[in-house]
Each structure stands twice: as structure tokens, then as C-alpha cells.
Amino acid sequence: MQTEKSRTTGQDATEHSYDVVVVGSGAAAFAAAVTAADAGLSVLMCESTDRWGGSSAMSGGGLWLPNNPLMQRDGAGDSREEALAYLEETIGDAGPATSRARKEAFVDNIGSFVDLTERLSMRYARGADYPDYYPELPGGKVGRAIEVEPFDIGQIGAWWKSSRGQDGVPAPVKTDDFWLLQRAWSTPGGMIRGAQVVGRLVAMLARRQHQVGMGAALMSSFLHVAQRLGVELWLSAPVEVLLVEDDRVVGVRTRHEGREVTVRATKGVVLGGGGFDHNEAWREEHQGIDGSASSGSKGNLGTAIEAAQQIGAAVDLMEDAWWGGSIPPVGDHGPAFLVSERSVPHSIIVDAAGDRFANESESYVDLGHHMRDHAEEVPGRYWMVTDVRHAVKYMRSYALDPRVTTARTKAGIRHIAPTLGELAGKLGIDAARLEATVERFNGFARTGIDQDFGRGNSVYDRYYGDPLVRPNNNLGTIERGPFTAVEIVAGDLGTKGGVLTDEHARVLREDGSVIEGLYASGNCSASVMGHTYPGPGSTLGPACVFGHIAARHLADGTKE
Secondary structure, eight states: OOOOEEEEOSSSEEEEEEEEEEEOOSHHHHHHHHHHHHTTOOEEEEOSSSSBSHHHHHSOOOEEOTTOHHHHHHTOOOOHHHHHHHHHHHTOOOSGGGOHHHHHHHHHTHHHHHHHHHHTTOOEEEOTTOBOSSTTSTTOOBOOEEEEOOEEGGGGGGGGGGBGGGGSOOSSOOHHHHHHHTTTTTSHHHHHHHHHHHHHHHHHHHTTOOEEOHHHHHHHHHHHHHHHTTOEEESSOOOOEEEEETTEEEEEEEEETTEEEEEEEEEEEEEOOOOSTTOHHHHHHHHSSOOTTBOSOTTOSSHHHHHHHTTTBOEEOTTOEEEEEEEOOBTTBOOEEOSGGGTSSSEEEEOTTSOOOSOTTSOHHHHHHHHHHHTTTSOSOEEEEEOHHHHHHSOOGGGSOHHHHHHHHHHTSEEEESSHHHHHHHHTOOHHHHHHHHHHHHHHHHHTOOTTTOTTOSHHHHHTSOTTSOSOTTOOOOOSSSEEEEEEEEEEEEEOOEEOBOTTOEEEBTTSOEEEEEEEOGGGBOOTTTTOOOSTTTTHHHHHHHHHHHHHHHHHTOOO
16 A cells, blocks of 8 residues: 655645545545555545544445345345336436436446445345335335444444444444334334344343444444555544646645645545535525534535535535434434334324325435425424324334433423314314314225325335234324324435536536546535435445445546
8 A cells, every 4th residue: 555645844734645535434435435445545534523424324324225246145136227227217317416327337336336345344234125215116126225234343442432323323223123123012023123132232242342233333344444454534624625736636725633734635536525414504595494403414514515616516406405304403402303203103294284295104305305395385384193002002213212302392392182182272283174184094094095195005105014003004093192293394314415426426517527636425416316315225325336436436547
């Protein structure tokens, strides 16, 4: 590996030189870093905050990777043709970020990314039961997502103390545990999975390990690989300036250990930072919200995007985000992004008039879009209304901490009442109208067919259902008090607009020309997924693959 060189250029400025500088420390950044380092290049990663891992470390950790090597080994029956057909059906043409060339680049480089990281000791498991979000469309499948197996953080030593994975699920739980764990005390399958998780915990303690799962496992595993390959990671090193010579990006200006630092990048710079989740001014400008209900990392302020714009980079999809219904933050407690809780039976979501407006179990991005669009017709607050069985039968992640529940009640975000009429009064909704909405929905639950919005028609809807509820495991009547309502807002997992890139992950100008030496992947780039979300892990999957593509391209020195 080429060694890093540095020289002092003054009392307060130091110049360093690496082959590659990677901006950020989430999944996209690490995918680029380990790919470049494996190719024999020296790599520096610059993280703007004092904690590494970004939103990726706080996430579910799933990677949506159609026709991946794990599927091929299992004989799961996927193909390049089916994957591309599905992407065209779900994404369509949402502009240059979703070009056919970029879709093909994503699908065609999945195998290379997985093979490389497996060779470097990352251990994956398939979410074999997790369906695409539109499985009935041409090319739709079940089981395209993969995740990293629970990881022993002892392997990364003191670095765990600065990981954003501590804000995720610091336990050996996998993504495919959740659909069963949510009903751990109400169904045989859930009880068995609960016992398996307990067994995993006991085995971990017996080995004197501390294993983590999901996003924390993904990012800890990435860091472990990067350490072994000699990648250097600087914390509290924001990159706000890209250095350009002869129309080529040749490095960055950052700060390190209290000094302004110039870092040369002889091969290129890869932007792998987050979006602009918590940049209130940008959220207001591009999306008309303040971003307070975002579940993304607090460090996602759009600095990488801004630095690229300063040298002429084009941006796209800035109006969009990885939307989803969320319970708003309260006090020191952040928002709660809802997935399974709005899909299990005995629940509906209503608008300020007391009416349903969408399929509550649809893809979270679709629900978020519907909430934002519907608010223009019926302004006001949204509420998830449940009966007592929703609380008694199912594990709800947002209700595990009684302190948070109390805070929400005091803030008027949560209400409980013995009857629907009384609950409606607390919500400021006409009681007769809410009761009529519930009565109509209860009829659908009894027949098994939601004639208004088709909830429960899709395999995806029913994934989080209760097999003991019939005739449709996704539907359940709301008729047993006390009844509860929690406020739901259009939150997000992060923004999905950013710098525009081509199929090689090279950053483009407005005229379509390439900014030589500059690449991007992850939420600081405009997503290949356009305005939709084809399957579980559609944020992290492309982020990793395009980070991998960027590093391979700059390592090869290809000129196309």
C-alpha cells in the first residue's frame, strides 16, 4: 500500500497526500474506502462529526441487492433481466439519476461488491422471507435483501465508543427477527423467534462478547475491514472545500486536531456523506418542512453537496426524501419511524377529518408521499388509531420506553380514551365521522378485503401481519377499548436528493460533463431509486454498490 505523506506548510496548516480521500463514514463511504484500499491505494476518510457510521449505523442495516451471490447460492431464482424489469416498473424515468445506464450499473456490480466484501471477511445472511415492496409487479421477488450477521464489537476496540451504532440496536438482533419478534407473545412463530434471540444473547455472554446487529453490525464490520486494510479515519474533520486544478478535483480542505489541513488526493475524491436531513434552511427551501422529524444522523447538513455545488456540480431530486410515517419528536426523544406497527392488525391511520386516505401498510415512501400530498387537500394532523389488542398482542418499538410514552401524552402527541367517541373529542375530530370510518374498516376486516385502499392485498402488506388473524392477517377490527391515538407525521430516513452522478459514480455538471476526480454515492447523491423504494435496503444497497463502483473506476484510472 502506498504510504501517506504529510508536510507542515505553516504554523496552523498541514498538507497531507493520499491516493483517495473519502468524505463521510457511512455505508457508501466505507464501501468506497475498502474497495480502494483493497486495490492497493492509500485512503483517508474524513467524518465531519465526532462519531462515525452516519445514518447507516443507526439503520436496519439491510441491503437490497437483486440477483446477489447469496441468492444464487441458494437457488432463489433471480436474474439480471428480472431485476432490471422490476426497476423499470417501479422507478421508471425520474430524470438522469434514474437512467437505464445507472440501473444497469447497479445491478451489474452487485456481485462484485458482495464477492469483495465477503473475501474481506464480512459475513452476510439473506432476509429470505422479506419481499420486495411491490412483489406483484413484473420482476418482483421475495428475499432480495441481505444483511451482515451480528458482529462482536470487541474486534474494533475503543472505536465502538465513537460509533453512531449506539443510537441503533446495540444487540445481536437481525432485520428478519423483527417481523416475528413483534408478535413474540401472541403467536407460536413469534415465541420461537424470541427464544432464538434469547439463545443468541446467552451464547454471546458465554463467549464474553458484545455482539451488535443491523446497521451497527454493518458499519462495525466495515470499520474492522478498513482497519485491517490500513484505511485512516479522521473524526471531527468536516470537508467544506474541494480543491481544483486544471478542471480536476485534486484534494480537499478540512480541519484535523484543531488545524486547517490540505489533503491532496492523487487518484480522486469520493463524496460518501449523508444528505441534508437536518439543514433546516435547505429543508424549508426544497421541501417546505423543517426536518425535525428526520431519523437521519444529526450530522447530515448537506456540506458535501454544497462543496460540490461550489465547483459546478449539478443536483437533482432535492425535493424528495426517504419518507415514512413517524411519531414526531418530543423533548430529548427523537422521532419514531414506523414500519411494522402500522401494518399489524387493529390499527388505521386517519386524517384531521377522521377519514382514512391511504393503505396504511404500503411502502413507507409511498405512505409519506400520500401524507404530504393529502395534506394539501385536508390540512391538519394525522393519527394512528388502535384498539387495546394492538398494545397487548404486539411488540411496538415506539412504546417500549414508558418515559417516552408519558412525554408524548403530556405533549398531546398521544391520547387514550375508553370509547372512540371520547377519543375523537380529544383529537378534535367529529365523533360520528371517526366512528363511521372505523365501522367501514371493520367490515373490510371481517370480509378480508379492503375495498377502499387494498390494504392486505400485497405479499408485502401481509409480511408484518398476524397469521392468527383471519380472513386477512393484515386487517383486524378496531372495536375493543381503551382506544389509543398517536400523532403521525411525514418523517424520513434521510433526504434522497444530491449531486448528479453517472453510471461510474462520477459527479456531473449541469451540461452533463464530468467533473474529473470527483465521485459520489449515498444520500449526498441523487438516488438511482428516483421517487420510490423498490425493496428493503434500497438506500444502503445502491449506496454500497455505487461507492464500490466509484473506487474501482478511480483505481483503474479509466477515462470514458
